[in-house]
Amino acid sequence: MNEKQIREALQTVLHPKLKKSLIDIGMIRDLSIKDDVVKLTLALRSDRSPLKELFIREIEKVVDTLPDISSVQIEFTTLNREEIERLFPKPVLKGIEKVKYFLAVASGKGGVGKTTIAVNVALALVKQGYKVGLLDADVYGPSVPVMLDISEPLNQKDEMIIPKEKYGLRIMSLGMTVGQNEAFIWRGPLVSKAINQLLGQVNWGELDYLVIDLPPGTGDPSITIAQSIPHCSILMITTPQEVALADVRRAIGLFNKIGQPIVGLVENMSYFICSNCTEAIEIFGHGGGVRLSQETGVPLLGTIPIDLDLRQGGDNGVPIMVSAANSLTGLIFQTIAQEISNKIQ
Numbered sequence: 001m002n003e004k005q006i007r008e009a010l011q012t013v014l015h016p017k018l019k020k021s022l023i024d025i026g027m028i029r030d031l032s033i034k035d036d037v038v039k040l041t042l043a044l045r046s047d048r049s050p051l052k053e054l055f056i057r058e059i060e061k062v063v064d065t066l067p068d069i070s071s072v073q074i075e076f077t078t079l080n081r082e083e084i085e086r087l088f089p090k091p092v093l094k095g096i097e098k099v100k101y102f103l104a105v106a107s108g109k110g111g112v113g114k115t116t117i118a119v120n121v122a123l124a125l126v127k128q129g130y131k132v133g134l135l136d137a138d139v140y141g142p143s144v145p146v147m148l149d150i151s152e153p154l155n156q157k158d159e160m161i162i163p164k165e166k167y168g169l170r171i172m173s174l175g176m177t178v179g180q181n182e183a184f185i186w187r188g189p190l191v192s193k194a195i196n197q198l199l200g201q202v203n204w205g206e207l208d209y210l211v212i213d214l215p216p217g218t219g220d221p222s223i224t225i226a227q228s229i230p231h232c233s234i235l236m237i238t239t240p241q242e243v244a245l246a247d248v249r250r251a252i253g254l255f256n257k258i259g260q261p262i263v264g265l266v267e268n269m270s271y272f273i274c275s276n277c278t279e280a281i282e283i284f285g286h287g288g289g290v291r292l293s294q295e296t297g298v299p300l301l302g303t304i305p306i307d308l309d310l311r312q313g314g315d316n317g318v319p320i321m322v323s324a325a326n327s328l329t330g331l332i333f334q335t336i337a338q339e340i341s342n343k344i345q
């Protein structure tokens, strides 16, 4: 018997859910014959796949029927993320059907400027001519409504929620559905349901980018959200001091582990230029973002100064990308947005 004949015989081993032969979908691979022994690799979705035993039995059954072959030796491997997505595509949620790219803004720690950056990067993408949505998925403290001064209730059409429009952005926040003070009810197992609702029941329409403000840290919520969105790129935010970097390092490790692509790193509160001086003061230390970038291979897309106008813009609902897009900080956001679109597209 030659390899071709054995491959043909093994065509009858099917994946029970996909109803396709394991040979055709590449789950049986690297087939060879040595003397009277067939060798092959079985690629499974995970090490602990419940179908493993079934597949082994089926393969052995077929091999038993082959003349001149005494046994089969099976090696095991797991499918990579790309193969899993191709073979077992997740159904696309209705609300995000027409969204081209997803960018989730994440951090290791709270309070590093994640929401400020999500808002201003989203606005910088609008300035570049893209259609952009902003989803505030911070289950612990949705603050986008404050930063963009949105308080009117949401509207619905055809059983779908319509995002709010402001400054050319389409905006939706957990804070708009439950009010800031009640946000705690989304903790725990409700998180993934709530997020799926935001993605599935909000009519985002046609968008180039949906920017998502994730909860701080790498707890369940961030991971659940990042994983429930197909092809979601991560933008990591850090501040320069070593304690913040340690958390971001861990976060990057975790996203790498689950195969979530990280588009880049932004260092916030990098330096301060007071109004009476020309020199930048590096309040939180120097070069943290650069070091982290070299260490992890995640590109550093920009460093943002401590800027009074940026903070005020966040407090009064008029972000710096609206009030002063061509200020030093505004231009930095434009560069970061440009880098992001170059990398994602």
Ligand SMILES: Nc1ncnc2c1ncn2[C@@H]1O[C@H](COP(=O)(O)OP(=O)(O)OP(=O)(O)O)[C@@H](O)[C@H]1O
Binding pocket: 107, 109, 110, 111, 112, 113, 114, 115, 116, 117, 138, 141, 143, 216, 268, 269, 304, 305, 306, 307, 308, 310, 311, 312, 314, 315
């Ligand atoms: N570069 C900066 N210069 C001045 N103030 C800033 C800067 N970045 C953020 N801030 C201010 O710091 C505070 C925290 O920022 P922000 O809310 O964006 O952080 P966050 O990471 O989203 O926090 P949380 O973890 O609570 O969601 C805000 O008042 C914001 O205006």
Ligand SMILES: [Mg+2]
Binding pocket: 114, 115, 116, 138, 141, 143, 213
């Ligand atoms: Mg925030």
